[in-house]
Amino acid sequence: MISFLLRRLAYLALLVLVATSAAYFLAATQLNPRSRYEGRNPPPPAAVVDAALDALNLNDRTPVLERFARWSTGVFHGDLGRTVDNTSVNEEIDRRMWVSLRLMLLGAILGSALGVAGGAYAAVKQYQKFDHVLTVFSFVILSIPTVVLAVLYKNAGIGLNNLLGFTGETKLLYTTGEMTPGLDPWTGAGIMDRMAHLILPTLVLASISIAFYGRYQRNAMLDILGSDFLRTAQAKGLPRSRALIRHGLRTALIPMVTFFAYQFALLFVGATFTEKIFGWHGMGEYFVNSVTGQDVNSVAGVTLFVAILVLIAGFLADVAYAALDPRVRV
Amino acid sequence: MEAAPILQVRDLSVTLDSEAGPVLAVRSVSYSVRPGEVFGIVGESGSGKSVSSLAVMSLLPSHARIRGSVLFRGQELLGQSDRALSRIRGRRIAMVFQDPLSALTPVYSVGDQIAEAILVHESMSREAATERAVELLALVGIPSPRHRATAFPHEFSGGMRQRAMIAMAIANRPDLIIADEPTTALDVTIQAQILQVLRTAQEVTGAAIILITHDMGIIAGMADRVGVMYAGKLVETGSVDDVFYRARMPYTLGLLGSIPRLDRGTHQALTPIEGTPPSLVDLPPGCPFESRCPLRIPSCREVEPPLLEMAASGPGHLAACHRSAEVERRDLKSADVFPAPPPHASDRDGAPRAELDQVLEVQDLVKHFPLVKGAILRRRVGTVHAVDGISFDIRRGETLGLVGESGCGKTTAIMEILNLLAPTSGRIVVFGRDTANITHRERFETRRDLQVVFQDPMASLDPRLPVHDILAEPLEAHGVPAVEHSARVRELLRLVGLEPQHASRYPQALSGGQRQRVGIARALALEPRLLVLDEPVSSLDVSIRAGVINLLEQLKKELGLSYLFVAHDLSVVRHIADRVAVMYLGRFVEIGAVDDVFDRPAHPYTQALLSAIPLPDPVKERTRTRIVLEGDLPDPSDPPTGCRFRTRCQKFSGELADAARRRCIEEQPALAARTGGPDHLDACHYAVTASVL
Secondary structure, three states: OHHHHHHHHHHHHHHHHHHHHHHHHHHHHHOOOOHHHHOOOOOOOHHHHHHHHHHHOOOOOOOHHHHHHHHHHHHHOOOOOEOOOOOEHHHHHHHHHHHHHHHHHHHHHHHHHHHHHHHHHHHHOOOOHHHHHHHHHHHHHHHOOHHHHHHHHHHHHHHHHHHOOOOOOOOOOOOOOOOOOOOOOOOHHHHHHHHHHHHHHHHHHHHHHHHHHHHHHHHHHHHHHOOHHHHHHHHHOOOHHHHHHHHHHHHHOHHHHHHHHHHHHHHHHOOHHHHHHHOOOOHHHHHHHHHHOOOHHHHHHHHHHHHHHHHHHHHHHHHHHHHHOHHHOO | OOOOOOEEEEEEEEEEOOOOOOEEEEEEEEEEEOOOOEEEEEOOOOOOHHHHHHHHOOOOOOOOEEEEEEEEOOEEOOOOOHHHHHHHEOOOEEEEOOOOOOOOOOOOOHHHHHHHHHHOOOOOOHHHHHHHHHHHHHHOOOOOHHHHOOOOHHHOOHHHHHHHHHHHHOOOOOOEEEEEOOOOOOOHHHHHHHHHHHHHHHHHHOOEEEEEEOOHHHHHHHOOEEEEEEOOEEEEEEEHHHHHHOOOOHHHHHHHHOOOOOOOHHHOOOOOOOOOOOOOOOOOOOOOOHHHOOOOOHHHHHOOOOOEEOOOOOOOOEEOOOOHHHHHHHOOOHHHHOOOOOOOOOOOOOOOHHHOOEEEEEEEEEEEEEEEEOOOOOEEEEEEEEEEEEEEEEEOOOEEEEEOOOOOOHHHHHHHHHHOOOOOEEEEEEOOEEHHHOOHHHHHHHHHHEEEEOOOHHHHOOOOOOHHHHHHHHHHHOOOOHHHHHHHHHHHHHHOOOOHHHHHOOHHHOOHHHHHHHHHHHHHOOOOOEEEEEOOOOOOOHHHHHHHHHHHHHHHHHHOOEEEEEEOOHHHHHHHOOEEEEEEOOEEEEEEEHHHHHHOOOOHHHHHHHHHOOOOOHHHHHHOOOOOOOOOOOOOOOOOOOOOOOOOOHHHHHOOOHHHHHHHHHOOOOOEOOOOOOOOEEOOOOOOOOOOO
C-alpha cells in the first residue's frame, strides 16, 4: 500500500511539472506585458521599457527558453517571480489563498454535509415529495451559470435589506467585500460584520454543492438500497434507519470520497465568479486579473499552486478511499 | 405427538409492482412449521418461494403489498412496526441468503458483522461479543477463527462466507432459520460442507429451518416436510416421502421426472414439461399449470383447484389438482403422465471404440497464465497452472463429459481447443489436423466442423439481431449463397423444436429454453461433426432443462454428432455422456466410461464429488454415507507437490500410514489403469474402487 501511494505521488508530481511548464510557455508566448507600456502618453523610450521588463523577467525579446530557465530556477528556490506591478507573486498568493479559504470553507462544509444527507434521504424516499423537491432544486441550480446565480443572490440580498429597512451604513446582509473597513475583526461586532458579509456568498456556494452532491449521493445510495447486505443487516435485527446509516450510507459514501478530496484541497484556489461578484480579493479573482493584466508570472504561479493542490487532492482521495474501502487495500 | 406450530402462515399473498403491472408473486399460501423441523420449499425461478419467505420477515421492498397472516409463536408479524420486528429478526427468526458475497457488508470485518448481530439484541461489551463471534466462527468450521474474524468478506471464499452467514444466523440461538437458496452459488463439494454446517447449526440451536431451494436432491436429504410452489401458489405439500414417492400434483410428478438421476444412468427416460410457467402479471383463471399439463380437463381452465387432502397418504399431504384423486387411485408416476422419449443406452454403432475415427485428440495439453504485477514495469510473480497436462480423445458419435468444480481448468481447456492454435505445450489434433501446423485457411475450414454452445444463451446471442439473422450469420461467413439461407434457417428451427415464426423474433422475446435452442441451432448451422457444449443447461430451470437434454441426445443420434460436454452437474453428465473425465486443479484425476466412473469410482476426489451430490430420493439420502471434503480448492498458482488433491484427500488424511503418505507428497501420480478395465484410468497411487451412490 505504501509503495503504491509513493508511486502515485511520483506520478502526480510529474503531472505538476508538465502542467506548470505548459502553463508558463502558454502565458509567456500568448500574453503581452509590453502592451501595458504602449498606451502611455507620452510613450516611454524603448530602452526604459526593455529595462523594466527585463527586471521582471517579462521581456518578449528575450528567448522564451531563457525566460523559462530564469523563472524555473527561481521556482526551485521558492520564488515565483514578480507581478507586472513589481510585487512578489509569493506574497500575493500567500495573502489571497486565505481570503479564498475564508470565503469557501463554510459553504463547502454546509454544501457537502447537506448534499450528502439530502441525497441519501431522497434515495430512501425515491419518487416521494422530498425526492422530487431535491431533484427540481438540483436541476435548476445546476443549469444556472454560477455568475447568474451569484448576481441573483446578491440582488435578493439587496432586496431583503431594503425590505427590512437596512438602507443606512449598517446592513443585514453585505454584498461587497470581506468586512467593513476599520472594524477590529476580533471583537463581537467584527465577527458579526464578517458573518453578515459571508452569508450571501456562502449560500451561493452551498446551493451549488448541495445540488451537485445531492445528485451523486442519491445515485450512490440507490445502488446500495437494493443490495443484499442491507437486507442482511435488517435480518440481523437492526432497525431500518440504523441499517440504512451504518451499512447503507457508510458504503454509499465511498464513491463520494474523490469529490470531497478535490473540493477541500481546492478551497484555497477560490471560486472565480463568486469572488468577482461579491468583491472578495481571493485567488480566483487574482487569476482572472492576471490573465487580463498580461501578468505572465502570476498566471504561471497560480497554475503551479493549483497543480500542487490537485496533486494533494488526488493523493488525499487515494488515501481516503483505501481507508474507507478495505477491498482496495493491497 | 403434535407440537404446536412455531410459525403459521395463512393465506399469504404478495403483490409486487412492475412496469408491466402488478405481479401476483405469491397467492394465498398457507403452511406451518413445527419446532425443530426442516420445512423445504421447492420451486423454479419466479415461483414465489423467496418472496414468500421474505414476506414472513417483512423484508420486501416498500412497494410490495402483503395480505394474509403470519403467526410466529401466536404473535402476528404482518403489520408490526419496524422497531417491533427488529426485535424478532435475528433473535427469534434468522435468515441465511443465497449469495454470500453480496449479503455481507463489504466494508466491515466478518467478526464485527457477527458481533453486531449479537450486540443489537444483547447488552454485553464489544469484547465479549467479538469473543462470541470467534466461537461461532469456530463452530461453523472456519480454520483459525480468531485470525479470520478480522478479515473482510472479500478475503473469504464463497463457502467460508456462507459459513460466516450461518454463524451470524445462529448467533442468538433463534427458533427459526430461513435459508434462502443457501448453496446455489456454491460448488457441490462446498455445498455438501455447508449443508453439514446447517445440520450442525440446527443440532446446536434446536431451531426449525425453512429451506428454500430449487434442488429436489437437497430437499430429499434435508427436509422433513416439503411444499412445492408453482406460479406463486403452493401446489403440493406433505412429508418428503409422500411428495417424492406419492406425488399427486402433475407438476410435482413432472419436476421429479425431469431430473437426471446420478444413480440411474443413461437408462432413465427424462420427462420434459412442455411450455413455460405463466406470466404472473395477467394470470388467467383456472389452474396455472393447465397449459403444460397432460392431464388437463376443461374445468382446469375455469376453476383453480384448491389444496385437497390425499386420503391414502399420511396426514397433511395436500395436492392442488382436480384429478389428484384419480392420480392417487391409479398411483400414476412421472412416466405415466408425461410422454418421454425412449431411453437409449448407447448410440454407438456397436463397433469397438478403438475402431471408430478420432474426431479430437488432445495430448498433454498445458496452459499456464502468467501472474504479473506492476503497471509500467510488469514483472512475472507467478504462474497459474490452469491446465497442466491433460490427454484425451473423442471418437465419432461419442460424448465425453468433462466435469470438475469451478477453477479446475475445464473452461480454459475447451477455450484452448476452440482457439485452434498451438497450445503452450502439448498437441491438439482436430479431425486429424494438428493445430500447431495448419494454415489459416485450414483453420477456417476446421471451424465448420467444430462448433460451440455457450452457457448463457442471453449473453451469447446478439440482442439486436432477430433469430433468422443469428442463424444465417455462420452460413454467410462460410459463403453459403444467400438464397439458401431461409430454407436452412427453417430446417434448423424445426431441428431444435422451434416454430418457423420464431425466425422473426428477437432473443429477448424468447424464454430461456427457447434461447438455448437457438444457440444450439446456430452451432448446427454449418453441419458440424463435433460440438463443444459449455454448461449448456446449467442456467435453465429444471423443467426446461430436461427438454434441452433430450434434444441434445436426439440430435446426436440423428446427425451423428460427437460432443465435448463440459458441466459441473454430474447428474446431467451421467445422463448424456458415454465417457467422463474428472478434472481437479488442471489435471485429470479419473477418466473412463460413465458407468465405470460413476458406479466404481477409483479416485478419492471422484468418490467425494459423487457423494456430495444430493439424490432426489429421501430414503437413499437418509441411508447414504457421505464423504465431506475439507477446505477449499488450493491456489492454482501454487499447487501442492506430488498429488494435487492430497491437501483435501479423505484417504490421505484418514486411511494412509505416514510411509504411504510420503509417496503422495513426493510423487505426482500418473493417469493409469489401476483398478479394472484398460479404459478406466485414475491418478491415485492407492486407488481402490468404491460405490458411493
